[in-house]
Each structure stands twice: as C-alpha cells, then as structure tokens.
Amino acid sequence: MNLNFDKQPIDILQALANWGLIFGVLVCIGLAIALIMSVANNKKKGVSRFFENLGEGLRDLFGMSLKRLGAIANLTLKEAIRRKALLVFVVFAVLFMFGGWFLSDTNNRAELQLSVYVSFVLTAIGWLIFPVALILACWGIPEDIRLRSLHTVVTKPVKRSEIVLGRILGFIGVGTIVVGIMSVLGYVWILRQVPEEVQSRLVARVPVYGSLNFRDREGEDSEAGVNTGDINPYRSYIEGASKARAKWTFDGVSPGVLQTDPETGEAALLVENSFQAFRTHKGVIDEVLHGQYTLVNPETDLRVQLPQFPIYEFRQNLAWIPRELIYYNEETKETETKDLFDDMVSDGKLIVEARCVDVGQFLGMARPDLFLRLPDRPFASSFFKSVFGIWLMMVLIVVLGVTASTFVKGPVATILLFTLILVGTGFNQFMDDILSGEVRGAGLVESGIRILNHGNPIVEKPESLEESAAVQGVDQAFTGMLWGVSHIIPNFNMFSFKAYTASGFDVPMKVAVLPALLMVIGFFIPCLMLGYFSLKLRELEAK
Amino acid sequence: MSENAVIEIRNLTKIYRDFWGRPKVRAVNSLSLDVKPGEVFGLLGPNGSGKTTTIKMLLGLLFPSEGDIRILGKPATDVAKNEHIGYLPEESYLYRFLNAEETLDFYGRLFDMTSAERKQRTDELIKMVGLDKARRRQLKEYSKGMTRRIGLAQALINNPKLVLLDEPTSGLDPIGTREMKDLIIKLKEEGKTVVMCSHLLADVQDVCDRIAILYNGELKQLGMVDELLASQDKTQIVSSSLSDEAVDEIKAVIAKHNGTVQEVTNPTTSLEELFLQTVAESQARPGQRFVAESEKAANTTTVD
Numbered sequence: 001m002n003l004n005f006d007k008q009p010i011d012i013l014q015a016l017a018n019w020g021l022i023f024g025v026l027v028c029i030g031l032a033i034a035l036i037m038s039v040a041n042n043k044k045k046g047v048s049r050f051f052e053n054l055g056e057g058l059r060d061l062f063g064m065s066l067k068r069l070g071a072i073a074n075l076t077l078k079e080a081i082r083r084k085a086l087l088v089f090v091v092f093a094v095l096f097m098f099g100g101w102f103l104s105d106t107n108n109r110a111e112l113q114l115s116v117y118v119s120f121v122l123t124a125i126g127w128l129i130f131p132v133a134l135i136l137a138c139w140g141i142p143e144d145i146r147l148r149s150l151h152t153v154v155t156k157p158v159k160r161s162e163i164v165l166g167r168i169l170g171f172i173g174v175g176t177i178v179v180g181i182m183s184v185l186g187y188v189w190i191l192r193q194v195p196e197e198v199q200s201r202l203v204a205r206v207p208v209y210g211s212l213n214f215r216d217r218e219g220e221d222s223e224a225g226v227n228t229g230d231i232n233p234y235r236s237y238i239e240g241a242s243k244a245r246a247k248w249t250f251d252g253v254s255p256g257v258l259q260t261d262p263e264t265g266e267a268a269l270l271v272e273n274s275f276q277a278f279r280t281h282k283g284v285i286d287e288v289l290h291g292q293y294t295l296v297n298p299e300t301d302l303r304v305q306l307p308q309f310p311i312y313e314f315r316q317n318l319a320w321i322p323r324e325l326i327y328y329n330e331e332t333k334e335t336e337t338k339d340l341f342d343d344m345v346s347d348g349k350l351i352v353e354a355r356c357v358d359v360g361q362f363l364g365m366a367r368p369d370l371f372l373r374l375p376d377r378p379f380a381s382s383f384f385k386s387v388f389g390i391w392l393m394m395v396l397i398v399v400l401g402v403t404a405s406t407f408v409k410g411p412v413a414t415i416l417l418f419t420l421i422l423v424g425t426g427f428n429q430f431m432d433d434i435l436s437g438e439v440r441g442a443g444l445v446e447s448g449i450r451i452l453n454h455g456n457p458i459v460e461k462p463e464s465l466e467e468s469a470a471v472q473g474v475d476q477a478f479t480g481m482l483w484g485v486s487h488i489i490p491n492f493n494m495f496s497f498k499a500y501t502a503s504g505f506d507v508p509m510k511v512a513v514l515p516a517l518l519m520v521i522g523f524f525i526p527c528l529m530l531g532y533f534s535l536k537l538r539e540l541e542a543k
Numbered sequence: 544m545s546e547n548a549v550i551e552i553r554n555l556t557k558i559y560r561d562f563w564g565r566p567k568v569r570a571v572n573s574l575s576l577d578v579k580p581g582e583v584f585g586l587l588g589p590n591g592s593g594k595t596t597t598i599k600m601l602l603g604l605l606f607p608s609e610g611d612i613r614i615l616g617k618p619a620t621d622v623a624k625n626e627h628i629g630y631l632p633e634e635s636y637l638y639r640f641l642n643a644e645e646t647l648d649f650y651g652r653l654f655d656m657t658s659a660e661r662k663q664r665t666d667e668l669i670k671m672v673g674l675d676k677a678r679r680r681q682l683k684e685y686s687k688g689m690t691r692r693i694g695l696a697q698a699l700i701n702n703p704k705l706v707l708l709d710e711p712t713s714g715l716d717p718i719g720t721r722e723m724k725d726l727i728i729k730l731k732e733e734g735k736t737v738v739m740c741s742h743l744l745a746d747v748q749d750v751c752d753r754i755a756i757l758y759n760g761e762l763k764q765l766g767m768v769d770e771l772l773a774s775q776d777k778t779q780i781v782s783s784s785l786s787d788e789a790v791d792e793i794k795a796v797i798a799k800h801n802g803t804v805q806e807v808t809n810p811t812t813s814l815e816e817l818f819l820q821t822v823a824e825s826q827a828r829p830g831q832r833f834v835a836e837s838e839k840a841a842n843t844t845t846v847d
Contacts, residue, residue: 071652075638082640082681148636152697155602155630156653157622541604 003368003503004234009510010518019522022487026526034533057533060159068158069166076170080136085174088132092182095124096189103193111198115502118383121186122498125179126390130421133175133394137401138413140167145540146409154540164531168402175394183387187380204382204506207272207371208257210248210352219243228278228362235364237278240289240356246365249298250372253350255341259375261320269321269340270373271352275311278362288312290357293319299346304338305330308357318373377506385507386497392516393495396523397421400490403527406534424492431486435479443475490519548577548613549705549736550601555610557596557760570596572760574610578738578753583731585751585768586740593760594740595633598709601738602630615705626654629703633710635694639683643674643693646682647700654701668696673722687714695726706730708739712746718822724750748772777805784809 031054038053039046080086103116141163144150153163194202214225217239225236225244238244261268277289288310295304304327311317325338344350354370356363400420404413433439440457449471450457494516497507507513557571571593578584586594599605601612603619617624637646644665651661669678672692682690691714698706711727712720727750730737741747747754748768756764764771785793794804 065655067655068653071649075641075649078645079638079640148632148634149638151602151604151632151636152630152650152694153653154604154622155625155628156650156701157625157655158653159622539605541599 003499003505005499006234006367007511009508010515012514012518015515015518015522018487022484023522023526025484026488027529030530030533034537053537057529057536060161060536061529061532064159064162064165068162069169072153072158072163072166073169073173076140076167077173079140080171080174085132085136086178088128088178089181092124092128092185096185099124100193111201111504114194114198114201114504117190117193118502119498121190122383122386122390122501125182125186125387126393126496128182129175129179129390129394130397132178133171133397134401134414134417134421136174137168137171137398138405138417139410140171141402141405141535142408142410142413148541150540160535161528161532164402164406164528164535168398168528171398171402172395175398176391179387179391179394183384183390187383190383201504202379203376203504204379204501205272205376205504206374206506207368208250208252208374209368209371210250212365212367213247213249214238215243215245215247217242217244219245225365226362228364230364235276235366235369237362237364238354238356240361240363241359245294245353245355246363246370247296248352248354248367248370250350250352252348253341253345253372254348255323257372257374258323259373261322263320264322267323269323271319271321271370272373273311273317273319273354273365273370274314275317275354275369276313276364277311278364280360280362283358283361289361289363291363292355292357293321294353294355295321295325295340295344296351296353297344297346298349298351300343302338302343304344311363382501382504382506385513386501388513389495389497389507389516392520393492396490396492396495396520399520399524399527403531403534406531407538420489421492424489428486428489428491428493431482431489435483435486443471444478445471445474490523494519547580549580549615550576550578550738551611551613552576552597552601553611555597555600555612556608557593557600557605558608570760571600571757574757574760574762576755576762576765578736580736581731581734582752583727583737583739583750585747585754586738586757587742587744587747587754588740588757589742591759592757594742594757595709596760597757598707598738598740601707602628626701627704629698629701629706631691631694631698631706631708631711633713635690637682637690637694637697640681642681643669643678643696646693647696650697650700656701664700664702668699671699671726672696688716688719691715691719691723695723703735705736705738708737710741710743711739712741712743720746778802 034053035047035050038050042049099120103113103120141150144153150163154160191202214222214236216222216225224233225238225246227233228237236246238246255267257269258267259270260266261270271293273291275291279289283289290308291311292308293306295306296302304325306319306321306325306327309317309319321340323340325340325344327336327338328334329336338344352370354363354365397417401413401417404416408416430439446461450459494512497512497516500507500512553575555571555574556569558566559568559570561567574593574597586597588594596605600607601614601619603622606620612619614624615627638649641649647665647668648661651664656664669675672695674689674692674696677685677689682693685693691711695711698708708727712723715723724746727737727739731750731752737750739747739751751768753767754764754771755762780793790807794807797804
C-alpha cells in the first residue's frame with residue numbers, strides 16, 4: 001500500500017504571515033464596528049467607553065484564574081457525564097462487537113485487510129466523537145443562558161473569558177476521555193483482528209522523500225513525464241527502454257539512514273517504490289515489468305547502475321542497496337567498487353534515477369512513489385498520531401462550537417458549525433482550485449455575463465469584458481473575498497491522518513501533524529477573543 | 544454621589560428595544576436612590592414595575608440605557624465588585640445535576656477559596672439552611688423550598704458584604720418564610736447590607752428598614768418603613784385585657800381631651816403566627832389532632 005497524494009511540509013513563516021494578515025484585518029474590522037456602535041449607543045462617552053472596554057477586555061483575557069477555569073471545566077465535565085454523553089460508548093461497543101463480521105475479507109490480500117481494519121477504527125472514532133463534540137459545544141452556553149444557571153456564575157467574580165475558556169476546556173476534557181478510551185479499545189481490537197500472516201506489517205514505515213524531476217525519451221530534463229490519458233495527473237509516466245528517467249534528489253543522506261539487510265546482515269540503504277505500470281501491449285503473460293535504479297553523485301556526476309528489479313504493482317517493492325557498491329562500469333568496461341557515502345553522496349545529497357526496462361511499456365510515478373526507508377517505528381506511533389489528528393479536529397469543533405454559542409442559540413450554532421464542517425470538508429479544495437486557476441471559470445460578474453450570453457468557460461473572454469476595469473475590479477474584489485473565506489473556513493481534511501496509518505506509514509510531523517496543530521492554535525486565539533467579547537457585550541437577560 | 548453608600552443609582556433608565564432597535568418598553572425610568580451600609584432595603588412594586596430589571600442592572604446582567612450605577616464604589620459591569628456580593632435569583636437557577644455539596648464547592652471555587660475554606664463554609668451553610676440530610680442528593684430531586692435554601696446558601700458562600708435577594712420568600716412555606724426573614728435580620732445584625740425585592744408586602748414590612756416603591760418603572764415612594772406607615776393623626780394604646788368599666792373610663796378621658804375613639808377591639812394575631820404556633824405544638828405533641836364540632840357531635844351520638 002502506498003500513498004496516492006503528495007503533501008508538502010508546511011512553510012511555517014508563510015502560514016504565520018497569512019494568519020497574521022487575516023487575523024489583523026478581522027481585528028481591525030471588529031474594532032471599527034465596536035467603536036461605531038459604542039459611539040452610537042453612548043454618544044459623547046462612546047469613545048472613552050470603547051477604550052475602557054478594550055482595556056478591560058485585554059485584562060480579562062490575560063488575567064484568568066486557573067482555579068475558576070478549573071471549576072468551570074470540571075462543571076462542564078460533570079454535566080456532560082451526568083447528562084449521559086458517554087452513552088456514545090454503547091454505539092462504539094455495538095460497532096466493534098459486530099464490525100468484524102462485515103469487515104472480514106475473503107480475498108487473499110491479507111495486507112489489505114489490515115488497511116480496512118485501521119480505516120474502520122479511525123473512521124468510527126471520528127464519526128462518533130464529532131457529533132458529540134458538536135452538540136455539547138453548541139448547546140452548553142445557550143442552555144446555561146436559557147436556564148439562567150449562568151446568572152449565578154456571572155454574578156460571582158468570574159470573567160467572561162473564564163466562562164468561554166472553561167467551557168472549551170471542559171468539553172475538550174469530555175472529548176479526550178471519549179477519544180482516549182475508544183482509541184485504546186480500537187487499538188487492541190485491531191491487534192486481535194489482523195490476520196496473523198500480516199501481523200509483521202503492523203508497523204509505521206518512516207519514509208524520506210526527495211524531490212522529483214524527469215528526463216524525457218531524448219534524455220532532456222523535463223518537469224513531468226508522459227500523460228497516458230489518466231484524468232488525474234498525479235502520476236507521470238516514463239517510457240520503457242528509452243532515455244526517459246525519473247530522478248529523485250534526496251537531502252540529508254547520512255549513514256544514519258542505513259538499516260541491517262536481513263539477508264546479508266550488513267548495513268544497507270533500503271529504497272522502496274510503488275510504481276504503477278501502463279502497458280501498451282500485453283507483454284509476457286504473468287510476468288511483471290522491470291525497472292532499474294542508477295545512483296548519481298550530484299556533484300561529480302558519477303553514476304552507478306544497480307541490478308534490474310521486478311515491479312509488483314500495489315505492493316511494496318523493496319531494494320536493499322549495500323554500502324559497498326560493486327558495479328560494471330560501461331565506460332571503463334570493468335567491474336568497480338564504490339562506497340555509497342564516500343563516492344555517491346555529496347553534502348548529504350544523493351540522486352536516485354529510475355528507468356523502465358521493458359520496451360513499449362510505461363512506469364508511472366509520483367514523488368512519494370520512491371523513498372528511502374528509515375527503521376520502522378511501532379504501529380502504535382502511527383495509530384496514536386492519527387488519533388491525535390481526530391483529537392485536534394474535536395478540539396477545533398469544540399472551539400468553534402463554543403464561540404458560535406456565545407452569540408447565537410444552540411440550534412443555530414449547531415447548524416452554523418455543521419455547515420462550516422461541510423464546507424470545510426467538501427469545498428475547501430474547490431475554493432483553492434478556483435483561486436489557483438486550476439478550475440476553469442471566471443470572476444463573479446464575468447461568470448454572470450457568460451451565463452446570460454450562453455457562453456461556457458471555454459469560450460474566449462469577450463473584448464468588452466477584458467477592457468472593462470469595473471468588471472475586473474469587482475471580480476478581483478470577490479476573488480479577494482473568496483481568498484479570505486477559504487482561509488477563514490478551516491480545512492477539516494487536514495486532520496485526517498488515517499491514509500498514512502492505513503497504508504502502513506508513520507504520520508509525518510511537518511507535513512501532517514504540525515499544520516493541523518497550528519491550525520487549531522490559529523483558530524483558538526481569535527475564537528477565544530470573539531467568544532469573550534460576544535459574551536461580555538451581550539445582555540444575558542435580554543427580553 | 545454620597546460617599547458611603549453601598550449602592551448608588553443615578554437617573555437609571557432601561558428601555559427594551561425590538562430587533563430593529565425601536566423602543567418597546569421603558570422598564571425603568573430615571574431611577575435615583577442610594578442604599579446605605581447595614582440596612583435592609585426593600586424594592587416594592589407590582590409585577591412589571593421594574594424591580595427585577597433594576598436588580599439585574601445592578602448585577603450587570605442587563606445594561607442601563609441611561610444613567611449610572613455604582614456598587615461598593617465600582618461600576619456595575621466590573622466583575623471585581625462581585626467578590627463582596629451575594630445574589631439569590633428569583634428562581635434558584637442552579638445546576639440541577641450537582642448535589643448540595645458540589646454546588647457550594649463549585650461556587651466557592653469561583654471565589655478562589657481554598658479547599659479547606661470551601662469545605663468549612665459548605666458545612667456551615669448546609670447546616671444553616673437545614674439541608675444536612677439532603678447534602679448528597681442532586682438538586683433535580685429537591686423540592687422548591689429546598690432549592691430556595693440551597694440558592695440562599697450559594698449566595699452566602701463568600702460571606703458577602705451586600706446581599707441581593709430577588710423575591711426571597713417566593714415558593715417557601717410559612718416556616719421557610721419565617722426562617723428566611725429571620726436570616727435576613729441576622730444578616731443585618733452581622734452588619735451586611737441586604738437589598739430585596741418582593742411584592743409580598745408583609746414580608747417586606749417585617750424585615751426592611753427602608754423601602755422604595757416602584758410603579759411603571761418610576762420611583763413613587765422612598766423612605767423608612769416606620770415613617771412611611773405611621774399615621775400621624777392617630778394614637779394606638781395597647782393594654783392587657785380591661786373590663787368594660789375601665790374601657791368606658793378611658794373613653795371619657797379621651798373625650799375630655801377632644802379625642803374620638805374610633806375602635807375598641809381585642810387585637811388578633813397574624814395568620815403566620817397562628818400557623819407557626821400550630822406547627823410548633825404539633826411537633827411537641829405529635830398525636831394531637833383537631834376535632835371539628837360536627838365530628839364531636841357524631842362521636843357523642845355513637846357513644847350514646
């Protein structure tokens with residue numbers, strides 16, 4: 001099993017800059033609205049009241065009492081437990097008591113079974129915890145206001161920030177208990193369900209990815225290989241028995257990446273690929289395609305061709321490359337010996353070229369299809385990182401739900417958050433594609449005009465539209481708004497790490513865990529401020 | 544503003560508005576009054592007169608449309624003022640899934656009290672409000688009277704300087720009412736300031752030093768209860784039982800001084816006193832019961 005997506009490590013500085021820009025703009029808009037409302041309500045005293053409230057707000061946000069936070073969080077926890085929120089375990093138990101019946105596979109691919117079980121457990125945990133978190137978070141404060149229990153709290157020396165944060169912490173506590181217990185039970189369930197013959201595959205592979213470039217059939221550098229007609233351009237193909245190559249450049253290659261080859265017992269570099277084949281003729285029946293690696297020193301251009309290897313599709317193709325490389329040098333026509341690190345690696349860089357051996361056949365490859373493999377980590381490492389992803393999403397739902405519940409009632413907050421999750425899960429990528437130009441279309445006004453004129457997006461833009469500064473301006477403004485919206489609505493897909501775990505990979509920190517964690521923090525700060533000011537500036541007893 | 548007032552209200556106005564911001568109801572109109580330290584102050588008025596709205600503005604639950612409020616020298620919106628305030632709402636809006644101990648412990652924690660302080664105070668208050676036997680029962684199992692009691696206990700958890708009581712006797716039986724009134728008097732003796740709003744006039748009369756009467760959100764009367772109720776043109780003499788001759792002689796003396804005797808009667812006790820006396824006697828002699836005249840007659844016939 002391999003990955004069918006290619007995520008890049010997060011650029012933290014860029015992410016911080018984006019966050020700062022959006023946060024700054026929203027804070028400025030919020031402050032401007034608050035100032036106008038304060039002047040409208042308080043006339044001459046409006047400006048001074050605005051600054052008084054602002055100062056008080058900052059003091060409240062930074063001067064919270066741990067004891068009060070603990071009291072409110074503890075109350076929230078007790079409330080959820082005594083109102084039977086933990087009944088969710090009954091559903092969980094039923095799922096796992098009988099789930100195995102329906103998930104057992106009859107085909108002979110036992111390793112796929114492993115993937116099914118892991119996906120099932122992680123999906124079940126997510127689907128059970130998210131509705132619970134959503135409902136608890138959206139209804140907690142509105143119910144407190146409706147039943148007026150909050151009156152007895154806000155008439156104590158409790159800051160509104162403590163109520164918002166205390167509630168958030170309490171609901172996170174409930175969610176943590178639920179996710180914690182479910183994940184431990186799920187982990188044990190997987191260990192017991194997975195067929196014995198693939199128990200050894202219950203590991204977390206740790207890949208080191210490189211950057212990928214291609215050479216075409218003439219041997220010239222190119223950005224991509226051949227498109228064999230697949231609508232999904234994820235993999236590029238190289239032609240067999242030609243000069244076409246896929247070229248991976250790895251950084252930070254050191255003796256630390258070596259593992260012990262189980263056959264020779266010596267330290268060796270483990271390279272794994274999951275290339276896919278595209279056949280232009282059926283070839284030899286029952287025979288797989290073959291590939292070949294060439295190691296290249298990026299500085300000296302020394303090339304060492306390794307033996308050919310068979311490529312089994314949809315399986316792990318492993319190649320152990322020994323430190324001492326014995327190869328036939330076609331230029332000198334002699335067998336030579338080179339050291340993997342002394343001769344092939346320069347400044348930690350190593351190039352691995354791959355080619356397809358078979359004539360008339362193609363091998364498809366994407367960046368994650370070939371990687372250096374570090375020593376495996378325990379399966380638990382990957383599994384519990386995926387659980388951490390679910391936990392992070394639960395935290396974000398709680399943060400958003402509690403914030404929404406400070407200014408609207410429970411049902412409205414629930415619908416609002418549900419919509420947000422729906423858009424953030426299903427349409428975030430679509431918005432990004434529109435903004436990046438990947439999806440063919442146009443600006444709002446231009447699209448409207450095209451619809452009225454029965455012109456589809458393929459039709460050239462009319463000159464009148466091209467020249468109209470007003471249309472261009474309005475469309476640019478809407479595109480800017482769409483950019484803002486796409487950044488304000490969280491991309492909930494970022495929290496799903498199960499593809500890594502189900503495929504037998506460790507969950508990468510910089511690519512998956514860190515972005516998800518930063519996203520939660522990025523939403524937590526403005527949400528806490530919004531929730532606080534919303535609760536502070538509203539009358540809890542308004543008729 | 545007066546320097547030593549616990550509560551200072553100046554030109555307080557509250558206008559409830561509709562969704563579009565148009566004025567709907569003027570619940571409180573230009574209210575100005577002070578509450579002095581150590582007094583029991585009553586806010587009176589019929590339903591909808593603005594009592595509860597005023598209390599809620601004092602607590603920061605509602606924002607004044609106009610005017611200023613200072614409580615213990617601080618603005619009403621300053622949460623720091625709540626350190627020294629106890630509030631009993633009209634209904635005891637407590638967390639029904641907590642028991643009495645947990646309730647008081649929770650509110651104690653909101654005052655940053657230490658664990659030992661909370662425990663001690665919880666014990667004291669639970670005993671004081673008579674819920675010792677029900678301290679581990681969840682509040683959802685409590686009767687209305689019990690809920691009022693635990694509500695009162697939470698209002699006193701921080702040993703407040705100022706106690707705000709919204710309809711403190713509502714929902715209480717006569718015994719509970721009497722206990723509540725005794726407690727209010729005790730709080731006054733301890734030097735606390737009590738502000739209560741109620742439309743049960745007898746209760747207010749029994750415990751309040753000063754009262755304000757609101758009607759349609761406006762202050763109509765303000766002053767000491769005794770002064771407001773005193774009839775300056777009448778004199779009352781209460782004596783032990785006198786003979787008819789003695790009464791005639793007194794009438795003659797009054798007539799001699801150009802006075803007019805309007806009424807000579809035996810004073811009646813209040814219904815509350817009668818009820819409390821009956822309950823006390825019943826507790827002292829559990830087997831005794833009231834036998835109606837008709838029942839007595841029937842019993843006599845049967846014996847015959």
